[in-house]
Amino acid sequence: MRNDDNLTAARPTFVTHLECSMTGERYDADTLQGLSRAGRPLLVRYDLDAIRAMVSPADLALRPADLWRYRELLPVRRAQNIVSLGEIATPIVPLNKVAAGAGASTLLVKDESRLPTGSFKARGLVMAISMAKELGVTTIAMPTNGNAGAAAAAYAAQAGIEAVIFCPDDTPEINVREIAAQGARVYRVNGLIDDCGKLVGAGKEANGWFDLSTLKEPYRIEGKKTMGLELAEQLGWELPDVIFYPTGGGTGLIGMWKAFEELEALGWIGSKRPRMVAVQAEGCAPMVRAWQGGERHATRWEDAHTLAAGIRVPQAVGDFLILDAVRASNGFAMAVSDAAILEAVDDAARLDGLLLCPEGGATLAAWRKALADGLIAPDDRAVLFNCATGLKYPMPDQSRTLDRHGPIDFTAL
Numbered sequence: 387m388r389n390d391d392n393l394t395a396a397r398p399t400f401v402t403h404l405e406c407s408m409t410g411e412r413y414d415a416d417t418l419q420g421l422s423r424a425g426r427p428l429l430v431r432y433d434l435d436a437i438r439a440m441v442s443p444a445d446l447a448l449r450p451a452d453l454w455r456y457r458e459l460l461p462v463r464r465a466q467n468i469v470s471l472g473e474i475a476t477p478i479v480p481l482n483k484v485a486a487g488a489g490a491s492t493l494l495v496k497d498e499s500r501l502p503t504g505s506f507k508a509r510g511l512v513m514a515i516s517m518a519k520e521l522g523v524t525t526i527a528m529p530t531n532g533n534a535g536a537a538a539a540a541y542a543a544q545a546g547i548e549a550v551i552f553c554p555d556d557t558p559e560i561n562v563r564e565i566a567a568q569g570a571r572v573y574r575v576n577g578l579i580d581d582c583g584k585l586v587g588a589g590k591e592a593n594g595w596f597d598l599s600t601l602k603e604p605y606r607i608e609g610k611k612t613m614g615l616e617l618a619e620q621l622g623w624e625l626p627d628v629i630f631y632p633t634g635g636g637t638g639l640i641g642m643w644k645a646f647e648e649l650e651a652l653g654w655i656g657s658k659r660p661r662m663v664a665v666q667a668e669g670c671a672p673m674v675r676a677w678q679g680g681e682r683h684a685t686r687w688e689d690a691h692t693l694a695a696g697i698r699v700p701q702a703v704g705d706f707l708i709l710d711a712v713r714a715s716n717g718f719a720m721a722v723s724d725a726a727i728l729e730a731v732d733d734a735a736r737l738d739g740l741l742l743c744p745e746g747g748a749t750l751a752a753w754r755k756a757l758a759d760g761l762i763a764p765d766d767r768a769v770l771f772n773c774a775t776g777l778k779y780p781m782p783d784q785s786r787t788l789d790r791h792g793p794i795d796f797t798a799l
């Protein structure tokens with residue numbers, strides 16, 4: 387039977403409980419939760435046996451191509467709590483000329499720029515805000531480097547929830563304006579994103595805000611998990627050899643890793659996993675330093691700087707989950723320079739017509755470096771994540787001018 391509308395379809399839910407990602411301690415899923423008592427992220431657990439008995443990949447194929455087609459693996463219990471702006475399945479775009487130029491057979495980009503508010507933050511925030519609505523939240527507060535705040539503001543507007551957003555004072559101008567335009571109160575703070583996070587922590591005590599910081603509530607990761615579900619389905623339930631992920635808080639990398647685990651438990655994929663590559667910028671690479679040092683936790687990166695604002699995260703609450711996934715997958719962590727990022731953005735646009743955001747450019751720069759260093763092979767099937775639209779970022783002015791009143795040598799144009 388065809389379900390014409392993923393949003394209103396009857397939705398038995400399969401959530402059993404929440405679980406501390408560090409200690410395994412169980413928590414009730416039907417009350418508002420933040421971090422675990424151990425101060426670590428909470429993960430949503432499902433009755434996967436019941437899901438396996440209830441749905442199959444063939445059932446999914448009949449549903450509309452959006453994020454809600456995975457509803458059995460998502461936490462929202464009541465359809466009326468879903469806030470949606472049209473979370474479409476994003477395309478996988480090949481970079482054929484870039485691949486050929488590097489001597490590789492293929493290179494694929496999961497182009498997340500097409501999502502509402504122009505970034506994959508929509509996946510996490512549509513879930514977190516829908517759940518906040520379900521659990522009776524009236525005001526959310528959040529730190530952001532730009533895109534998360536924009537997605538939060540948009541979905542909060544739809545949910546009728548107040549949003550208070552704190553961003554570093556040098557956050558891209560368009561993001562700050564976009565957040566305000568979508569009805570949130572946005573504050574520029576003279577600090578970095580973790581400093582903004584501390585303000586949220588202090589403000590929630592005083593004002594009763596709900597803290598929607600990444601991984602400090604259980605549901606953004608469930609939304610980001612859909613990148614892994616969607617990728618698996620789009621590739622015919624056969625995962626790629628390697629995934630390059632631009633890593634800030636790491637929610638997407640952790641979420642995809644969780645998705646693969648759930649898919650294997652469902653029997654929808656086998657045990658093959660992609661190597662997970664955490665890509666960071668040389669000016670802010672706490673995960674790379676910890677990975678190289680064999681540490682399970684990362685220390686704060688001081689004086690963090692990079693033009694790739696989305697991955698300028700000096701300290702991440704899910705550090706050990708990122709590093710565990712990278713190691714378990716036999717992957718690696720790699721830092722790239724801002725110059726290599728700019729070159730990658732320029733090449734993908736000029737050669738293959740795909741305008742990446744700088745963070746997406748970072749994954750391309752890392753792929754090139756990994757290939758050159760022999761960390762991956764030319765025939766490895768690699769997937770890069772382009773997480774936001776390149777249109778939100780400044781582009782160099784390469785225009786020429788013409789005087790229409792003077793003589794024009796058309797052969798020279």
Ligand SMILES: *Cc1c(COP(=O)(O)O)cnc(C)c1O
Pocket residue numbers: 505507533534600632633634635636637638639696697743745746773774
């Ligand atoms: C948030 C963001 C990232 C980092 O994503 P995480 O899952 O938080 O690590 C990368 N790129 C862009 C454009 C972002 O907005």
